[in-house]
Amino acid sequence: MTGVLELDQVTKVYGEGRAAVRALDGVSLRVAPGELVAVMGPSGSGKSTLLNLAGGLDRPTAGRVVVDGADLGRLDRRRLAALRRRRVGYVFQDLNLLPGLTAAENVALPLELDGLGTRPARAEAMAALERVGLGERAGAFPDQLSGGERQRVAIARAVAGRRVLLLADEPTGALDSLAGEAVLELLRARCDEGIAGVLVTHEARYAAVADRVVFLGDGRVVDQAVAGTRGAG
């Protein structure tokens, strides 16, 4: 089965000459539909770089990144943006939401940018918010929501419409453990519905919700394990 996300010998170098930093060095990774892969590693090991490349937020120096059959290296900026609107969803550590928009407007934004009418976009957003249990908070602005609620809105936005890949960068980093676990359960549930997910995390107990854990060190994959079988952390 082909993966929703395929990284093939991907290398990313920042800077030039003596100041050059090799953030990723020949990394290969495949994530199938419905699979949740956790990426772990110390600070500076290349986790966020990997996520940025997977979502087309940045371009690799060498290697190939394929999302839903599209080779990102062959897409111009506009097509990359369209792919992010339609196929890829992001959840960041914090400050995920546009502060000037309500929860529902934040979730509807990618759909509206894609040309879906305001009403159908709002209906999709409401459905996504209902799925994360926030239907009643649809009209609240981000600063009126708790940290856990904000992350759930971000997850709703990341899966609204017809997304196939969900990328989460330390989504529990700013939350207490109870709220963190609730957010991870939601991620797991979305993947069980068929979305492919990549979860970057520092904490082994959170990585346990994944199907597979990939360990990065100095920009390389140093180990892989089926979640729960390795007592990392």
Added chain:
Amino acid sequence: MSAWSGPRALARLAWRDAARHPGRSLLVAAVLALPTATLASATVVLRHADLAASRDFGMSNLFMLVFLSVVAVAALTAAAAIGVGARRQLRELGLLAAAGGDGRHQRGLVLLQGFGLGLVGGLAGIGLGLAVTWATFPLFRSWLTPFTDETGAVIVPRFSVVGRDMAWTVAFTVALALLAALRPAVTAARVPVAAALAGRRPARRARPGLVVAGLAVALLGLVLQGVASNLEARGVLLPVQLELLLLGTFRSIPSPVIITLAGVALCTPALVGLAGRVVPARPAALRLAARDLARHPGRSAPAVTAVAAGLGVLVILAGLATLTSPSSSGWLVQGHAGYFELEPAAAPLFPPALRVVLAIFTVLTVAVVLAVNALGRAEAGADLAVLEALGASPTTRRALAAASAWLLTELGALLGVAVGLSPLLVQRAVRSFPTPFPMQVPWVTLALVVGLVPAVAAAAAALTAGRPPPGPVERRLA
């Protein structure tokens, strides 16, 4: 699918963002209201007398000069403010991109904000301009009454407003705001998404070509000043089409000076960068201020140019005003038949109006500096919070604000003196021809511009440097 849902979502975002930062939005709108008020006022007054074709050539020139420089000051300050807004919005623009927004959406967001602020500023400016004109109309009336139309009838000016003129005036302000937002919009869309999300601005590349282009444009301005002065002194009339093409450069001072100023504007990013490198290590406040200006040329360069525009015009006006006796040739006025006549010069040239204009430009300059300083403090919120955490006293903060205001104004003042004296230098260079507006070096004004105005700006900045805006350190603690 709807072609309008994307723009509608962006408009909503732009509006909410403007509403979330009322201080910054009001600043931009107020800055844009200035030239609108001037234009609205001029439209009402000039309806009754075609000043451009009138005998009062000096007054028409004065008006052109004041108007163009107010427009320049407003556009530059608005550009600085909109630029700061776009940079503070960097992560938001990154989030927009992560949500699938492309360059068009990012540019669209910044431009829509400019459009909205232009509209608000335009409407406010019309209100302000009409109110001031209505209140001061008796003064204008006494100035306008002597004119007669082509049938010989005496024109009795009335205060009346034409809706279409006002609509054009608002359109002008919106265009000005869009122009000011253009560069921040293009820059915002160029930042790589990953960098924007991390709140990292890409390093600015040095552009030596810009300085060369700036010097070339400034030189062109000087040459045009010379040509204009020359043509005018010899009473040569250019065909109307050519005048329009040359943006009215034959009208001796205004347009060529603005071209010279545009050249200077292109050099200011390099100048503030240079200031950051050559500033002495002590006092520390001055060093920090210079480094800050150098690091944020998007804010400091237009601000320095705005100060130069305001103070440059002040120097020109003062140079004209020092004339108290008729020049050797008298001054040339355009007669009704279209040829130039010689008329004994009145003395002094612009007496009461000039004093008002001098005061207005001083206030305008200090206001611009304070506004830009406030923007700077907003942009440096994180740095100020770090300074605070390191134990900097309120005095240090005030010293930093004062140093920043002084440096910005002083750089602008020096450039303003250069721009302001350029007509005089050109006149001296083409001295073989009698010039209609002979200028003198206004020594007192020069001393005030270079010495007093920066000191006033520094003092005002120190007084208004209250608590720093909350930066990341404070936000996290809160």
